Amino acid sequence: MAYGLDNLPYASVVGTDGRRRAVVRFGDDVLDLTPLDSTLFADGTLDAFLGAGRQAWADVRGRAQETIEAGDTALTPLTTVRPVLGFAVADYVDFYASIHHATNAGRIFRPHGDALAPNWTVVPVGYHGRAGTVVASGTPVVRPTGQLDATTFAPTRALDFEAELGFVVGTPSTGAVGVADADEHVFGVCLLDDWSARDVQRFETQPLGPFLGKSFATSVSPWITPLAALQDARFPSVQTPAPADHLLDTGRHRLGIELTVRVNDTVLCRSSTTDLHWTYAQFVAHLTSNGAPLRTGDLLGSGTVSGPEPGSLGCLLEMTRNGAETVSLDDGGVRTWLEDGDEVVITGSAGPITLGEVRGRVAAG
Known part of the structure; x- marks a missing residue:
């Protein structure tokens, strides 16, 4: 799989409801990261997550992999959302x-x-x-x-x-x-x-x-x-x-x-x-x-x-x-x-x- 569990790239997406969400991509679907950490991803961007540091990066990645493997959370088809730049460019x-x-x-x-x-x-x-x-x-x-x-x-x-x-x-x-x-x-x-x-x-x-x-x-x-x-x-x-x-x-x-x-x-x-x-x-x-x-x-x-x-x-x-x-x-x-x-x-x-x-x-x- 091109976007398997060993990959899981991050972005923000905008859904048909106009809401912005921070996600990881798995295959042709995305996983909403908000349920994994409602504080880091509350605004639908990656900004707080990026600034949280290496341990937070590892923790979220691990939980995302576990959630996808468990199959107990619905994934959203990539065709129903629009990927956008997930972070504010500082310099x-x-x-x-x-x-x-x-x-x-x-x-x-x-x-x-x-x-x-x-x-x-x-x-x-x-x-x-x-x-x-x-x-x-x-x-x-x-x-x-x-x-x-x-x-x-x-x-x-x-x-x-x-x-x-x-x-x-x-x-x-x-x-x-x-x-x-x-x-x-x-x-x-x-x-x-x-x-x-x-x-x-x-x-x-x-x-x-x-x-x-x-x-x-x-x-x-x-x-x-x-x-x-x-x-x-x-x-x-x-x-x-x-x-x-x-x-x-x-x-x-x-x-x-x-x-x-x-x-x-x-x-x-x-x-x-x-x-x-x-x-x-x-x-x-x-x-x-x-x-x-x-x-x-x-x-x-x-x-x-x-x-x-x-x-x-x-x-x-x-x-x-x-x-x-x-x-x-x-x-x-x-x-x-x-x-x-x-x-x-x-x-x-x-x-x-x-x-x-x-x-x-x-x-x-």
Whole structure:
């Protein structure tokens, strides 16, 4: 079963009565979590549950498994409810963790310089996004207008997707969190598409990082797969050269999640998070190393997940070499960048564990 007892991802759903409920998914049904803990799930969201900490996560997961196995509580068909984003996004930070993506982008933008900046293998590079523009899967992505060059303010002509994994923070912190303690704070993962207007990004990223070229929309899957379901998809970190001492990761924080990207039903990418250079535990350690706290609902993006092969590139920027080439679709069409009406669907899995999908269709601006 794609969503068996070893999975049980979390979301909020809205029923035909308009009521919002926090649930776990089992097969093609959902289990209402309110009877399991009327305090944690009273408002139909996951917010209080995420902030309750690791022991509460384990207790609720165990009770949900027992309840489903016992069969003494009715399940609700997924077809009768609408999944929605189950938590309030506190802060959104997007990292740049794939050495293949970073190298490819560096070669595109700095053809006569070093592909990787000197800091890239020392610390996880990232930028702060806009939490208010994180939207649930299925929300239309309106083509943004921006400054394309010094004289042109117009709808982007270079709209792109980025196939990513998102990490959802549960337990807050009051200061620095070490790599070894990251699992006390990170609840689970979701699929993420960090939409990008490459022409806007190119003009504005002088000298600072991404801003309006990325802040118009970030799509996430409504289902959050808990780290507890991914124990068999965890591996030791492999890093050369070794990072700064406070970022050394000797645990099993490298996840093996396979991503597939489709544009209008054409598979354009198959990549794996095993190829990421930096781990989510290092994201947490670096993010908090200056004393910045974690908040319940913080969302940490992995950055584009790309591999070493042509078929494993996680965005059109890499596939088309910044618009210099095209990719072919199964319907006979070709693309350099996304067109209005195009739908991007990213799916993910880790062995028998299915992460679901995140999808978005481009609408004219």
